[in-house]
Amino acid sequence: MLELAILGLLKERAMHGYQLKKRLADTLGSFWQVSYGSLYPTLKRLQAQSAVEMVFPREDVGRRKNVYRVTAKGEEMFAELLERVGQEAAEDNGFSVRLAFFRYLKPETRIRLLERRRTFLEGRGSTLKESLREYRERIDGYTLSLMKHELDATESDIRWLEDLIKSEQRQVERPLRRSRAARIAQRERA
Numbered sequence: 001m002l003e004l005a006i007l008g009l010l011k012e013r014a015m016h017g018y019q020l021k022k023r024l025a026d027t028l029g030s031f032w033q034v035s036y037g038s039l040y041p042t043l044k045r046l047q048a049q050s051a052v053e054m055v056f057p058r059e060d061v062g063r064r065k066n067v068y069r070v071t072a073k074g075e076e077m078f079a080e081l082l083e084r085v086g087q088e089a090a091e092d093n094g095f096s097v098r099l100a101f102f103r104y105l106k107p108e109t110r111i112r113l114l115e116r117r118r119t120f121l122e123g124r125g126s127t128l129k130e131s132l133r134e135y136r137e138r139i140d141g142y143t144l145s146l147m148k149h150e151l152d153a154t155e156s157d158i159r160w161l162e163d164l165i166k167s168e169q170r171q172v173e174r175p176l177r178r179s180r181a182a183r184i185a186q187r188e189r190a
Helices: 002-012 017-028 036-048 072-083 092-100 107-135 141-189
Strands: 052-055 067-070
Touching: 002 017, 002 036, 002 052, 002 067, 002 072, 002 092, 017 036, 017 092, 036 052, 067 072, 092 107, 107 141
Parallel strands: none
Antiparallel strands: 052 067
């Protein structure tokens, strides 16, 4: 996941490690904490794979900073990682990272990822409901409240995903309607 996040941010603009860590925290901080101990080894690995390269800005006076930018190979790697629709794409961190870069995906792929996430959360919701039924009488009020809160949050996320899916489906249907209308208008003129 860190590779995907780094490549996605470097796709937007070249950055040095500190800027990259700050952008990761700003973009994904509520979902995921990244340390320099994981950031720099990942950058080094991506550099060894020719997915990122270092550039040295001319205006840099004084201590030189290692500025990284994504390469053409890194762009391909980013697209491949982003479009993966496996189980990790539905899990919390995997989904959040992908959502941050949804603008780079086709609407059909976004719909698939949103539906996969919804299915994942529906499973989580079912498990929570079952646990609430099973343990309701045997757990204290605080734990019960925490479980209910988690269920409420999960159900809220499902509703949010359903809204996103409907919005994406409208985007996919809009060009289809226009092309149908154009064909009908063309037949009427003929």
